[in-house]
Amino acid sequence: MQLDEFFVTGEPLIYGGMVAIALVTSAILFILTYFKKWGWLWREWLTTVDHKKIGIMYILSALAMLFRGGADALMMRTQLAFPNMQFLNAQHYDEIFTTHGTVMIIFMAMPFLIGLMNIIVPLQIGARDFAFPFVNALSFWSFFFGAMLFNISFVIGGAPDAGWTSYTPLAGAAMSPGPGQNFYLMGLQLSGIGTLATGINLMVTILKMRAPGMTLFKMPIFTWSTFITSFIIVFAFPILTVALALMTIDRIFGSQFFTLTGEGMPMMWANLFWMWGHPEVYIVILPAFGIFSEVIATFARKRLFGYNAMVWSIILIAGLSFLVWVHHFFTMGAGAFVNSVFSITTMLIAVPTGVKIFNWLATLYKSRIVLTVPMLWSLAFIPSFVIGGVTGVMLGMAATDYQYHNTYFLVSHFHYVLIPGTVFACFAGLVYWYPKMFGHKLNERIGKWSFWLFLIGFHVCFFPQYFLGLDGMARRIFTITPEWFTLNFISTMGAFMMGLAFAIFVYCIYYSYRYSEREISGDAWGYGRTLEWATPTPIPAYNFATVPQVNTHDAFLEMKEKGKTTFDEENLEPIHMPNNTGKPFIMMGILFFASFFLVFEWITLAVIGLIGGLVMMIIRSFDYDDGHHIEVDEIKRTERAARGL
Amino acid sequence: MNQQRHPFKKWLALVPLGFIVFLSGCELAVLDPAGPVAQSQKDLMIYSLYFMFGIIIVVFVAFGVMVFKYRDNKPNRKDEDYKPNLHGNTLIEVVWTVIPIIIVTALSIPTVTTLFELEKPPESSADKEPLVVYATSADWKWFFSYPEQGIETVNYLHIPTDRAIEFHLSSADSMASFWIPRLGGQKYGMAGMENILYLQADVPGTYNGRNANFNGEGFTAQTFEVQAQPQEQFDTWVQETQEQAPELTQDEYDSLLKPSLVEEMTFSSTHLQWVDHGTNAGRDYSIIRHRNAYDETLHIENVPGPGWISENE
Numbered sequence: 001m002q003l004d005e006f007f008v009t010g011e012p013l014i015y016g017g018m019v020a021i022a023l024v025t026s027a028i029l030f031i032l033t034y035f036k037k038w039g040w041l042w043r044e045w046l047t048t049v050d051h052k053k054i055g056i057m058y059i060l061s062a063l064a065m066l067f068r069g070g071a072d073a074l075m076m077r078t079q080l081a082f083p084n085m086q087f088l089n090a091q092h093y094d095e096i097f098t099t100h101g102t103v104m105i106i107f108m109a110m111p112f113l114i115g116l117m118n119i120i121v122p123l124q125i126g127a128r129d130f131a132f133p134f135v136n137a138l139s140f141w142s143f144f145f146g147a148m149l150f151n152i153s154f155v156i157g158g159a160p161d162a163g164w165t166s167y168t169p170l171a172g173a174a175m176s177p178g179p180g181q182n183f184y185l186m187g188l189q190l191s192g193i194g195t196l197a198t199g200i201n202l203m204v205t206i207l208k209m210r211a212p213g214m215t216l217f218k219m220p221i222f223t224w225s226t227f228i229t230s231f232i233i234v235f236a237f238p239i240l241t242v243a244l245a246l247m248t249i250d251r252i253f254g255s256q257f258f259t260l261t262g263e264g265m266p267m268m269w270a271n272l273f274w275m276w277g278h279p280e281v282y283i284v285i286l287p288a289f290g291i292f293s294e295v296i297a298t299f300a301r302k303r304l305f306g307y308n309a310m311v312w313s314i315i316l317i318a319g320l321s322f323l324v325w326v327h328h329f330f331t332m333g334a335g336a337f338v339n340s341v342f343s344i345t346t347m348l349i350a351v352p353t354g355v356k357i358f359n360w361l362a363t364l365y366k367s368r369i370v371l372t373v374p375m376l377w378s379l380a381f382i383p384s385f386v387i388g389g390v391t392g393v394m395l396g397m398a399a400t401d402y403q404y405h406n407t408y409f410l411v412s413h414f415h416y417v418l419i420p421g422t423v424f425a426c427f428a429g430l431v432y433w434y435p436k437m438f439g440h441k442l443n444e445r446i447g448k449w450s451f452w453l454f455l456i457g458f459h460v461c462f463f464p465q466y467f468l469g470l471d472g473m474a475r476r477i478f479t480i481t482p483e484w485f486t487l488n489f490i491s492t493m494g495a496f497m498m499g500l501a502f503a504i505f506v507y508c509i510y511y512s513y514r515y516s517e518r519e520i521s522g523d524a525w526g527y528g529r530t531l532e533w534a535t536p537t538p539i540p541a542y543n544f545a546t547v548p549q550v551n552t553h554d555a556f557l558e559m560k561e562k563g564k565t566t567f568d569e570e571n572l573e574p575i576h577m578p579n580n581t582g583k584p585f586i587m588m589g590i591l592f593f594a595s596f597f598l599v600f601e602w603i604t605l606a607v608i609g610l611i612g613g614l615v616m617m618i619i620r621s622f623d624y625d626d627g628h629h630i631e632v633d634e635i636k637r638t639e640r641a642a643r644g645l
Numbered sequence: 646m647n648q649q650r651h652p653f654k655k656w657l658a659l660v661p662l663g664f665i666v667f668l669s670g671c672e673l674a675v676l677d678p679a680g681p682v683a684q685s686q687k688d689l690m691i692y693s694l695y696f697m698f699g700i701i702i703v704v705f706v707a708f709g710v711m712v713f714k715y716r717d718n719k720p721n722r723k724d725e726d727y728k729p730n731l732h733g734n735t736l737i738e739v740v741w742t743v744i745p746i747i748i749v750t751a752l753s754i755p756t757v758t759t760l761f762e763l764e765k766p767p768e769s770s771a772d773k774e775p776l777v778v779y780a781t782s783a784d785w786k787w788f789f790s791y792p793e794q795g796i797e798t799v800n801y802l803h804i805p806t807d808r809a810i811e812f813h814l815s816s817a818d819s820m821a822s823f824w825i826p827r828l829g830g831q832k833y834g835m836a837g838m839e840n841i842l843y844l845q846a847d848v849p850g851t852y853n854g855r856n857a858n859f860n861g862e863g864f865t866a867q868t869f870e871v872q873a874q875p876q877e878q879f880d881t882w883v884q885e886t887q888e889q890a891p892e893l894t895q896d897e898y899d900s901l902l903k904p905s906l907v908e909e910m911t912f913s914s915t916h917l918q919w920v921d922h923g924t925n926a927g928r929d930y931s932i933i934r935h936r937n938a939y940d941e942t943l944h945i946e947n948v949p950g951p952g953w954i955s956e957n958e
């Protein structure tokens with residue numbers, strides 16, 4: 001292979017990207033070397049098994065991916081702002097919408113939420129870490145390297161261009177030659193290992209490591225939604241793993257699972273993809289529901305209304321999410337009967353979702369709403385999401401779906417559920433738990449600016465798209481005709497407002513880092529109800545010096561009333577904690593290279609890499625590291641300092 | 646305080662009203678049907694919209710009231726307006742579970758009936774035999790074969806009005822979605838499979854059609870025009886085509902299948918004599934001939950001046 005085939009050439013935007021990547025990388029290397037931070041980076045971050053630090057790394061990576069996916073979005077909106085726009089050509093546009101979708105779902109939404117789960121779930125249930133801290137680190141590095149692999153396709157080898165759904169036969173070796181599609185397959189496969197492992201890890205953690213007295217139906221609602229989500233992950237991700245593996249074997253080794261030749265079944269891919277893909281939608285929406293429930297109850301300063309109904313509706317939604325996948329291709333011609341069945345199951349999801357909406361509204365009834373930034377994001381979610389929800393029901397009616405399918409009506413719908421649902425929840429959750437993570441609040445004034453700009457920009461961007469869809473504008477077209485100009489131009493304005501809002505949000509992080517008041521109480525907002533607020537700030541490595549006895553839904557609220565803390569000096573015992581280890585990083589680093597070689601179909605190198613991965617697993621199997629104990633004296637010192645005793 | 650709330654409420658009521666006026670006022674393609682299939686889909690859409698607006702109004706009003714009334718910094722808040730331990734009410738929870746179930750039922754019944762109706766030719770032209778047209782997608786163009794008339798067109802078609810058209814959809818290569826918004830909803834065309842789609846135009850005119858499913862670089866340009874005309878004019882066009890258009894040779898057809906953008910074309914014979922891509926035998930016809938044609942991109946981009954797509958090879 002020639003060097004000019006290896007690197008992507010001929011596009012000014014991509015050259016710009018290469019220069020930017022080179023500059024940022026060298027700046028990071030320089031800073032790390034100049035401030036002698038390499039050891040710190042290795043000891044504190046790359047080898048950590050602490051769920052809080054892993055969570056922070058998830059969130060930072062997700063924010064970087066949000067930037068990348070957002071930049072893709074702005075490029076698309078620029079190209080569509082005017083008819084006859086010459087900003088992107090068709091091929092480049094195809095690559096950008098493919099990476100936008102994949103990055104936002106797989107490398108932004110999911111890791112962001114998993115990051116929040118990582119930090120908050122053990123704290124909410126009174127645990128000292130995950131059930132399997134080593135596996136947790138492994139999960140993070142698998143996601144991180146998967147994301148890196150996917151993202152370098154932009155400058156090396158060429159980006160995938162068959163859409164985030166990668167329908168065969170288009171995505172097969174015949175119609176999408178070259179490494180681009182392989183980057184998609186291997187990037188998702190590598191990060192999928194981590195997601196599946198996280199699902200199992202969270203499930204076990206929640207089942208086995210809850211504080212004494214915390215029965216399942218006394219768990220905080222965010223923990224509940226995480227618990228159900230991890231079930232969806234465990235049942236749905238193997239389908240994706242198999243589908244990706246089959247397509248990889250098709251493309252690299254010439255099998256014919258999804259090809260047009262040799263009796264392959266291209267439409268089987270669509271079925272497998274959506275059997276994972278629809279539950280995936282709920283993997284990113286259910287934790288969001290959990291976050292909103294926590295934030296709304298906290299800042300309404302009132303107990304969550306209909307806790308049991310909330311839990312059962314989450315379970316029901318999770319179950320239904322496996323029974324609706326055909327609604328993504330009603331138009332495939334499965335016949336009226338099949339479409340009727342899937343139409344009804346799809347619309348049924350509206351029932352538990354509606355129950356949840358009404359429960360949130362009832363939580364606000366006779367409450368005292370404090371309009372903080374996380375509360376604003378959560379409140380804005382309700383009406384915005386309802387618009388997305390009702391249009392979802394409209395799409396679920398198969399007979400009319402024939403007219404909405406593959407149009408901007410659909411594009412608008414899923415942005416209306418994923419942005420107010422998942423993205424608002426990410427912002428709400430990050431701002432809400434930020435003082436717990438970083439020891440200071442984000443500035444409220446700047447946060448409100450960013451919130452309002454984002455909210456208005458969102459509606460300006462996506463509301464017009466419903467009408468574009470009804471006017472026959474198909475999704476994924478790279479240029480518009482003049483009659484669609486006005487609405488598209490408005491939509492692009494909205495997109496840039498959201499971009500600006502994100503920039504303000506990032507500035508808010510910087511500003512707050514410099515100027516915000518340091519937080520020492522642990523219960524930063526003063527209204528905390530659940531156990532994560534019971535820990536001191538900064539949270540000690542072991543989280544809870546003594547694990548509290550839980551009697552009610554809002555465990556910390558009860559502790560506050562009774563004047564209890566998680567530092568019961570009488571009952572301190574040495575705490576068993578896991579040791580840091582570099583093995584997850586190294587193992588996934590090796591698999592990263594193996595995957596990279598497989599992308600370019602350099603089989604020998606890939607096999608060597610895979611053997612390297614196996615060797616790491618064997619080494620790990622003979623690892624007798626039992627961790628260490630934190631002695632009582634040290635716990636006392638830490639707690640006294642943190643609590644100002 | 647009450648005086649503050651009233652204008653706000655009135656303004657809220659105007660939103661859906663203005664919305665419906667807007668929807669009926671402008672001619673969005675899907676809401677401007679030119680045949681019975683699109684009409685039945687539009688009717689179902691409008692029916693569902695009433696429910697959706699109902700839901701939106703209820704939630705928005707309840708939301709507005711809650712946020713306004715129970716905000717912490719509202720002046721003169723009374724103590725009995727704060728009940729921090731209120732956590733359930735069986736009756737109201739049953740009510741807001743049952744109402745959505747009723748709504749879903751009300752939406753399901755016409756959805757299912759319409760679904761089954763769409764599988765058959767429209768009733769309004771039940772007295773006439775449907776016209777059979779094979780619509781075959783190939784990267785990135787459409788072939789329309791009229792087996793009964795023995796003619797074939799590329800990237801445009803003529804249809805008679807007031808008569809059902811029975812489209813036999815398939816694809817020579819990637820999956821495409823055949824869509825004429827003003828005549829009715831879409832359906833996929835796939836290699837090795839055949840889908841039947843009934844459409845009908847009642848109003849003569851020219852309608853835009855396209856492939857709605859992304860299938861590669863030339864996707865945006867994979868459009869066609871439908872000329873709907875009265876039966877006599879259609880017959881004249883058929884006759885002229887049979888007499889004047891050249892015959893389609895297999896060599897020419899094979900080269901047309903190559904991934905490319907092509908102009909409108911007319912032939913006095915169909916490709917169905919060699920291959921029907923909708924059958925299992927025809928599914929790899931194109932790909933074994935043009936397997937290497939995807940190595941190079943077509944460099945499709947906008948260029949200054951009229952014409953919004955150009956092939957810059």
